[in-house]
Amino acid sequence: MKEASQKVAKWSRKDVTGVVLVYVLNVIVMTAIYILFEYFSRGKNFDALIKYLAQPQTLLTFFVLSSLSSLFMLVFFLMTDKDFLREPINSEMLFLIIELCLVICILCCEYVNYYLCPFAVAGLLTLFLTNTKNALFINMIFGYIWIVFFTFLGMNDRFNGLADQTVLYYIMNIVAGTVAILVMDGVYSRVKVVIRSLFVSLPCLVVVAFSLFAYAESDVVPSVVAALVSGPLSIICFTILLPVFEGIFKKVSCFKYAELTDHKAKFIKKMIEQAPGTFNHAVIVANIAENCATAIGEDSMLARTCAYYHDVGKLRRPEFFKENQAGLEDPHEGLTPELSSNIIRSHAQDGYDLLIKNRFPKQIADACAQHHGTLPIYFFYDKAKKFTDGEVSIEQFCYTGPKPQSKIAAILMIADSSEAATRTLADRSREKVSEVVRNIVNERMKLGQFDECEITLKEITLIINAVINSLTGVYHRRVEYPKVTLDGLYKDVVKED
Numbered sequence: 335m336k337e338a339s340q341k342v343a344k345w346s347r348k349d350v351t352g353v354v355l356v357y358v359l360n361v362i363v364m365t366a367i368y369i370l371f372e373y374f375s376r377g378k379n380f381d382a383l384i385k386y387l388a389q390p391q392t393l394l395t396f397f398v399l400s401s402l403s404s405l406f407m408l409v410f411f412l413m414t415d416k417d418f419l420r421e422p423i424n425s426e427m428l429f430l431i432i433e434l435c436l437v438i439c440i441l442c443c444e445y446v447n448y449y450l451c452p453f454a455v456a457g458l459l460t461l462f463l464t465n466t467k468n469a470l471f472i473n474m475i476f477g478y479i480w481i482v483f484f485t486f487l488g489m490n491d492r493f494n495g496l497a498d499q500t501v502l503y504y505i506m507n508i509v510a511g512t513v514a515i516l517v518m519d520g521v522y523s524r525v526k527v528v529i530r531s532l533f534v535s536l537p538c539l540v541v542v543a544f545s546l547f548a549y550a551e552s553d554v555v556p557s558v559v560a561a562l563v564s565g566p567l568s569i570i571c572f573t574i575l576l577p578v579f580e581g582i583f584k585k586v587s588c589f590k591y592a593e594l595t596d597h598k599a600k601f602i603k604k605m606i607e608q609a610p611g612t613f614n615h616a617v618i619v620a621n622i623a624e625n626c627a628t629a630i631g632e633d634s635m636l637a638r639t640c641a642y643y644h645d646v647g648k649l650r651r652p653e654f655f656k657e658n659q660a661g662l663e664d665p666h667e668g669l670t671p672e673l674s675s676n677i678i679r680s681h682a683q684d685g686y687d688l689l690i691k692n693r694f695p696k697q698i699a700d701a702c703a704q705h706h707g708t709l710p711i712y713f714f715y716d717k718a719k720k721f722t723d724g725e726v727s728i729e730q731f732c733y734t735g736p737k738p739q740s741k742i743a744a745i746l747m748i749a750d751s752s753e754a755a756t757r758t759l760a761d762r763s764r765e766k767v768s769e770v771v772r773n774i775v776n777e778r779m780k781l782g783q784f785d786e787c788e789i790t791l792k793e794i795t796l797i798i799n800a801v802i803n804s805l806t807g808v809y810h811r812r813v814e815y816p817k818v819t820l821d822g823l824y825k826d827v828v829k830e831d
């Protein structure tokens with residue numbers, strides 16, 4: 335387990351080079367987009383484009399202004415989330431979102447109507463692929479970049495001749511994106527997304543109304559229709575682009591988590607049918623893991639999904655696991671402890687292989703492989719010792735690892751063992767559950783199971799409390815139902831002598 339002071343790993347030269355390259359590349363791509371649209375706006379006249387770009391101040395000013403957006407992003411992530419910044423693929427994803435949304439908005443503005451532009455898409459994609467804080471920031475940056483393009487491409491001159499409304503448009507972009515982020519945050523149902531999309535149209539409608547009043551705008555009907563459609567259009571673009579970004583950048587949105595934890599999902603259905611004991615265990619572990627992740631500020635949906643699939647490897651031989659043996663003969667009878675141990679410990683690797691083969695997100699497969707770390711399988715180790723008068727190598731009876739590499743995997747390890755250990759307790763009082771959970775965590779710390787993940791003692795304490803609260807909720811005491819004689823109620827029942 336790493337101490338808090340070691341929590342942020344040092345940046346290597348490779349990390350710095352990667353980030354600088356991504357930010358420089360973004361400025362080049364944005365300049366290329368600008369030159370491309372200048373070329374189209376000049377009737378594809380290459381000579382006219384060269385003549386225009388030959389004025390050094392034009393291209394230089396654009397270059398400086400667009401570079402500023404990259405600089406703002408760099409400073410923002412340096413101050414708020416260095417770990418996010420260190421992975422160049424994260425910045426690449428955000429830049430691609432901004433650039434793609436820029437192109438969509440330029441096309442809408444040039445060829446249809448300004449008010450139709452789906453300004454909320456950049457913020458929404460960032461929200462569902464990262465978090466609210468990043469989404470609000472990217473929305474602001476997108477608004478800024480959009481106004482730079484809007485001005486440099488001369489769209490303010492062409493669009494209704496309302497050049498003095500640029501500031502108004504900027505405010506409209508920012509407000510539309512912010513409203514979209516706030517109303518969509520925490521929405522996991524696609525129906526709700528569609529209904530709430532109408533809220534995204536509101537800022538555009540307000541600006542249209544203001545323009546009619548203050549500037550006596552002439553194209554009333556097209557502007558109102560475009561403003562009304564802009565919200566749903568943002569949602570349509572977002573719905574189409576989200577799976578594309580999920581696929582390219584291997585990110586998982588809440589919609590994907592909801593799909594994966596649906597009881598009709600392929601492997602969940604298989605667990606319900608073929609390994610019902612394992613499935614019920616996974617559901618309880620999922621609730622515990624979700625509470626733990628919330629307690630330490632980790633992704634609770636990811637924790638929940640990992641928990642649902644952590645024992646999916648048991649599907650290979652469900653009958654060899656205690657929770658699925660109700661009323662059946664134990665197939666371990668007659669097997670050597672070594673063979674039994676091999677079967678039991680292979681479920682972590684089997685689960686990982688199954689999830690990778692079926693293109694599950696890597697974080698979920700990794701958590702599955704790591705949920706037992708390198709812990710010993712005590713039951714069969716003990717059995718083997720009895721057979722051989724104590725001459726047994728413990729390594730043969732240990733899971734092969736790796737140890738938890740992330741906080742989510744550590745949470746899963748604690749939640750999994752705590753649920754399994756307390757399930758068999760006769761006394762499920764808070765005191766007893768608390769004692770068992772603390773012993774489990776202490777033992778795993780002594781065995782160095784949290785040495786390879788960046789979890790702190792403070793977080794471990796929060797996780798312990800969350801596990802105890804969740805488990806005492808599961809095993810809460812119920813009022814004992816009194817035995818009542820219902821004489822006369824069941825008139826048709828034949829009484830036995």
Ligand SMILES: [Fe+2]
Nearest residue numbers: 644645705706
């Ligand atoms: Fe397991």
Ligand SMILES: [Fe+2]
Nearest residue numbers: 615644645750
């Ligand atoms: Fe488990």
